[in-house]
Amino acid sequence: xxxxxQIKSLEDYQQQYQQSVIDPEGFWANVADHFYWRxxxxxxxxWNFKDPDVKWFTGGKLNITENCLDRHLGTLGNTPAIIWEPxxxxxxxxxxxxxxxxxxxxxxxxxxxxxxxxKGDRVCIYMGMIPELAIAVLxxxxxxxxxxxxxxxxxxxxxxxxxxxxxxxxxxxCDGAFRGNKDIPLKSVIDDALIGCPSVKKVIVCTRTRTPVxxxxxxxxxxxxxxxxxxxxxxxxxxxxxxxxxxxxxxxxTSGSTGKPKGVVHTVGGYMVYANYTFVNTFQYQPGEVYFCxxxxxxxxxxxxxxxxxxxxxxxxxxxxxxxxYPDAGRLWSIVDxxxxxxxxxxxxxxxxxxxxxxxxxxxxDLSSLRKLGSVGEPINEEAWHxxxxxxxxGRCPIVDTWWQTETGGIMITPIAxxxxxxxxxxxxxxxxxQPILVDETGKEVTGNNVNGNLCIKFPWPGMLRTxxxxxxxCRTTYFATYENxxxxxxxxxxxxxxxxxxxxxxxxxxNVSGHRIGTAEVENAINMHAGVVESAVVGxxxxxxxxGIYAYVITERQTHDPxxxxxxxxxxxxxxIGPIAKPDKIQFVSGLPKTRSGKIMRRILRKIAEGELDxxxxxxxxxxxxxxxxxxxxxx
Ligand code: WT7
Numbered sequence: 001x002x003x004x005x006q007i008k009s010l011e012d013y014q015q016q017y018q019q020s021v022i023d024p025e026g027f028w029a030n031v032a033d034h035f036y037w038r039x040x041x042x043x044x045x046x047w048n049f050k051d052p053d054v055k056w057f058t059g060g061k062l063n064i065t066e067n068c069l070d071r072h073l074g075t076l077g078n079t080p081a082i083i084w085e086p087x088x089x090x091x092x093x094x095x096x097x098x099x100x101x102x103x104x105x106x107x108x109x110x111x112x113x114x115x116x117x118x119k120g121d122r123v124c125i126y127m128g129m130i131p132e133l134a135i136a137v138l139x140x141x142x143x144x145x146x147x148x149x150x151x152x153x154x155x156x157x158x159x160x161x162x163x164x165x166x167x168x169x170x171x172x173x174c175d176g177a178f179r180g181n182k183d184i185p186l187k188s189v190i191d192d193a194l195i196g197c198p199s200v201k202k203v204i205v206c207t208r209t210r211t212p213v214x215x216x217x218x219x220x221x222x223x224x225x226x227x228x229x230x231x232x233x234x235x236x237x238x239x240x241x242x243x244x245x246x247x248x249x250x251x252x253x254t255s256g257s258t259g260k261p262k263g264v265v266h267t268v269g270g271y272m273v274y275a276n277y278t279f280v281n282t283f284q285y286q287p288g289e290v291y292f293c294x295x296x297x298x299x300x301x302x303x304x305x306x307x308x309x310x311x312x313x314x315x316x317x318x319x320x321x322x323x324x325x326y327p328d329a330g331r332l333w334s335i336v337d338x339x340x341x342x343x344x345x346x347x348x349x350x351x352x353x354x355x356x357x358x359x360x361x362x363x364x365x366d367l368s369s370l371r372k373l374g375s376v377g378e379p380i381n382e383e384a385w386h387x388x389x390x391x392x393x394x395g396r397c398p399i400v401d402t403w404w405q406t407e408t409g410g411i412m413i414t415p416i417a418x419x420x421x422x423x424x425x426x427x428x429x430x431x432x433x434x435q436p437i438l439v440d441e442t443g444k445e446v447t448g449n450n451v452n453g454n455l456c457i458k459f460p461w462p463g464m465l466r467t468x469x470x471x472x473x474x475c476r477t478t479y480f481a482t483y484e485n486x487x488x489x490x491x492x493x494x495x496x497x498x499x500x501x502x503x504x505x506x507x508x509x510x511x512n513v514s515g516h517r518i519g520t521a522e523v524e525n526a527i528n529m530h531a532g533v534v535e536s537a538v539v540g541x542x543x544x545x546x547x548x549g550i551y552a553y554v555i556t557e558r559q560t561h562d563p564x565x566x567x568x569x570x571x572x573x574x575x576x577x578i579g580p581i582a583k584p585d586k587i588q589f590v591s592g593l594p595k596t597r598s599g600k601i602m603r604r605i606l607r608k609i610a611e612g613e614l615d616x617x618x619x620x621x622x623x624x625x626x627x628x629x630x631x632x633x634x635x636x637x
Contacts, residue, residue, distance in 0.1 A: 002287045003280045003313070005031045010419055013432070020432040021459075027433060028056070028462055032273045035312075036071045037062045038242050041269070047460045049487060051472075052480045055246050056270035056462045063240035064249060064272045065142045068311035069102040070240070080316045083290065084131045085335055087178035087322035093338075096131055098314070101138075104131075106238035108139040111226040115202050117170055119144030119241050122251065124168040124200075126150045126159060126186055128177025129321045132206045132223065133297050134307055136172045141249060141268075144241035148251040148263070151298025152177050152184055154579040156192035158261075162253050165263055166469060167199045172223075176209030180326035187213040245269025251469045252300055254406040255519035256478060257490075257509040263469030264300075264406050271409050272312060274463025278410040278431060279309030282400050283372055284417040289342040290369075292318035294332065294350060299516075300406040301376055304463075305345060309410070324350050330361030333392075337366045344392070345374035345402075349514040351384045352545045362391055372417040374400045377515030378547045379503055385424040403427035403503050405489060406517070407479065409463025412436075413501050426502045435459040436501065438493055443483040446495075454507055455493035456486035509603070511540040511548050516581050520603075523550060523584065526577035530570050532556050537593050537601050538584065541610035549585035551610035553632065556589060563589060586610075586637045592628035594620070605629060609636055 007013045020027040025044035032041070042059035072079075077099040084094040096104070117123060123145045127133040133149075140147040148166050150159050163171070171194070177184045187205055191214065194200055205213065206223035215222075230236075243249075249271055251263040279285060291310055295301035297319075310317035318339060324332045324346075332354070336344060354361070373393050375385075380401055389399055399422060402414040412434050413427040414420075420428050430436050438446040438453025446453040457464075464487065468475040482488040492504040506512065509520040520538040527536040534555040543549030552570075560566040567587045574583050594602045608617050614633050620626050 003285075004034060005277060005280070006284070007281050007416055007419060007432075013416060013419060016432040017430070021435060024433065024459060028273065031277050032057060032269075035062070035067050035273065035276070041245060045460065049460075049480050049485050052476060054460045054464060054466060056273075056460075057245035060245035060269050061242050062245065062269060062272070063142065063144075063243050064268055064308065064312070065105060065138050066240050067272060068138065068308065069098060069105060072098045072314045073102060076314050079314070081311060082131055082134060083316060083318045083339055085318065085320045085322075085339070087180070087326065089327065089331070089334065094131060101135070104135050105138040105142055107227060107230050107235060108135050109142040109238040110230045110233075110236060111204070111223075112139055112143055112145060112170070113238070114226065114229060115170060115204070115221070117143060117145050120248075121145045121170070122148055122166040122168040124148050124150060124159070124163050124166065124171045126152065126171065126173045126190055127206065128152055128174055128179065128184070128186065128208060129296060129319055130174070130206070130208055131319065132174075134319065137297065137303075137307055142238060142240050144243055144247065146248045146250055148253070149298050149303070150253070151296060152179070152186060153298075153581050155576055156189050157577050158579055159190065159193035160196050161261070162263070163193065163197045163200060165253075166251055168197075169199055169201050171200055171203045172206070173203060174206045174208045175213045176211035178209060178321060180323040183209050183211060185211055187211075243268045246466070250303065252303065252406055254300075255510060255517045255522055257519055257521060259519065259521040259525045261519070261522070262471070262474055262478070264465045265467045265469050266409050266463070267466050270462030270464070272308065274410045274461060275304040275309040276312040278463070279305060279315070280313050281416055281431065282402060282411050282414050283343050283345070283374065284419070285310075285313055285315055285343070287314065288316075289371070290316050290318060290339055291343040291345070292320070292335065292339070292341045293345040294320060294324065294347070295345075295376070300409070304410050324354060328361060329354055329357035330365060333362055333365035333367060336370060340369040342369055343372045343374070344370060345376065347377045347515040348375055348380040348384050349378065349545060349547055351375070351380070351388050355384060355387050356545070359391060367392060367394065370394075370397050372400070373397045374402055376402045376404075378512045379505060380425060382424045398422060401425070401427050403501070407465040408461070409465070412457070412461075413503075423498075423500055426496070426500045428500045430501070433461045437486065438495060439483055439486070449495055449497050449499055452492065452494050452504070455489045455491045455501075455503070456483055457489065458486055511550060513540075513543075513548050513550060513581065514546045518550070518578075518582050522578060523552065523574060523582050526574045526582065527552060527554060527570055527584075529577055530573045532560070532566060533570065535593065537603065537606055539603055539607045539610050541607070543585065546585075550582070551586045551588070552584040553588050553590050553593060553606060555591065555593065560589065588632070588635055588637050590628070590632050590635065592625060592631075594629050594632070595624045596622055597624050606632070609633055612636070
């Protein structure tokens with residue numbers, strides 16, 4: 001059997017789960033035994049959640065790319081590792097076998113070495129969804145450089161913040177990226193970002209769109225020229241750097257409740273074991289299956305479930321450059337049809353938006369290859385769940401509603417495809433190794449079923465974050481200080497009569513817009529950069545397609561003569577500072593904000609108004625100026 005640790009039945013799940021709680025070290029050692037280690041670990045786990053200090057597989061030596069590539073060459077050399085579908089359906093797709101991928105990764109790893117990149121150096125990757133993005137990521141891992149992938153939708157300012165925080169020495173980008181009918185000028189955005197980034201010595205630019213770019217002498221290099229250099233050297237092999245299990249693999253920035261995104265750090269050994277275990281089990285991956293995750297590699301879903309999970313399992317992973325609605329709303333179904341996709345992993349926001357086009361784009365597409373479906377990133381409403389089940393899965397494919405986070409590295413609570421009895425809207429049960437606990441505001445455990453609480457995890461798992469880059473104290477206060485000895489997820493959660501978990505959404509000031517995580521404080525900071533703005537407050541509200549929309553209350557310096565123009569201007573400011581994904585859906589100009597006597601904005605009230613619950617605002621008598629509430633209510637959009 002390909003994966004001896006693959007769960008086979010509900011009884012097997014229960015048994016593995018019990019085992020993982022009684023003897024976590026033995027449980028994970030058994031899984032880890034099926035990977036290639038240069039040297040086995042001395043100790044499986046050392047931990048405390050106080051500092052926090054968590055170490056898995058201490059003393060173990062390995063390289064994740066030897067597990068994703070080298071070890072498959074004998075058996076899967078000619079098997080597709082990556083199938084790539086371009087944005088334009090008229091352009092030819094690419095199939096990259098494990099042998100090809102190995103060669104390309106070694107080649108580009110040598111390019112990085114030729115440009116002075118060493119183990120431990122940080123490399124920022126800002127590219128579109130082309131195979132070279134996966135190659136760049138794996139090439140970093142091969143030589144022990146720490147990659148920091150930044151999603152192609154972030155602005156120059158956001159990139160600069162991330163590069164400065166990580167002190168990256170090299171950037172890998174493209175001339176541009178195709179997404180739907182857009183052509184995003186990645187290199188020119190990088191040029192703007194690098195004005196304030198003296199740590200960056202080299203920029204490698206991969207050709208994709210042939211958009212004209214300006215190259216800076218001594219700094220900017222073409223990917224293709226650098227590859228030629230390595231070819232001239234006779235394509236030498238690139239031995240994998242020997243890494244400690246706890247060496248950093250990557251940094252991925254994510255939003256929190258403060259204004260500044262934090263660099264979540266994952267390490268080599270534990271992350272590899274966890275990404276693989278959760279991939280193989282959640283999707284019940286069988287050798288030969290074609291697996292398609294529609295996420296972008298710029299998010300954790302892409303890291304764990306386009307690249308590391310599937311490749312470490314020797315799977316065939318489909319990478320799609322474009323968007324679900326281009327050239328029409330049947331694109332995902334055409335791709336399923338074209339490549340006989342067996343497993344489709346996507347986001348509720350995509351499902352909801354495609355539902356809006358009716359069944360026209362679905363009809364006449366052959367979806368009979370599909371066996372398993374997955375959802376990720378935000379709560380899936382029942383309507384979307386049923387549409388996915390009935391019209392895409394034709395009633396015969398299980399759906400796995402996977403709950404997890406950038407910080408968890410991999411899937412935590414989810415049905416196991418075809419094994420766990422599913423319930424729409426529920427992430428159902430924890431995977432083996434995961435010990436969820438619900439607590440009330442005071443940190444007291446909420447026991448029994450049919451209860452609500454804040455979702456925490458009480459025992460470490462191999463894929464968990466180790467720190468936030470350059471600021472361990474921030475990691476402690478954000479995740480481990482709210483409740484003693486627990487990892488706090490930031491999510492509210494319900495445990496129903498069957499002991500099933502349903503995630504109810506964030507309980508902090510973090511929004512989930514189309515599955516993208518955005519901090520309200522970040523958006524406020526961006527709005528406040530606008531010269532005419534005095535103060536702003538941002539909250540989320542239910543949005544039919546995006547899940548949550550962004551509602552901004554803004555105080556301007558003086559009455560604006562042309563409110564529409566000012567709105568447009570504010571949107572542009574937010575786009576420039578964060579990126580288009582953070583643009584408010586609604587901007588309401590107000591003359592004041594509801595504040596307590598100590599000056600704190602009462603977000604609860606603003607949230608209620610944005611949601612349209614005008615009669616249910618609760619106690620407003622403690623407000624400094626209760627009158628503003630009336631004005632805000634009247635002006636509600
Ligand atoms: C937040 C994490 C997990 C990778 C993509 C997002 C929300 C995620 C679900 C789900 C309900 C979900 C949570 C979580 N979330 N999956 N299946 N049901 N909510 O990763 O950007 O780190 O965001 O997304 O609120 O905390 P992320």
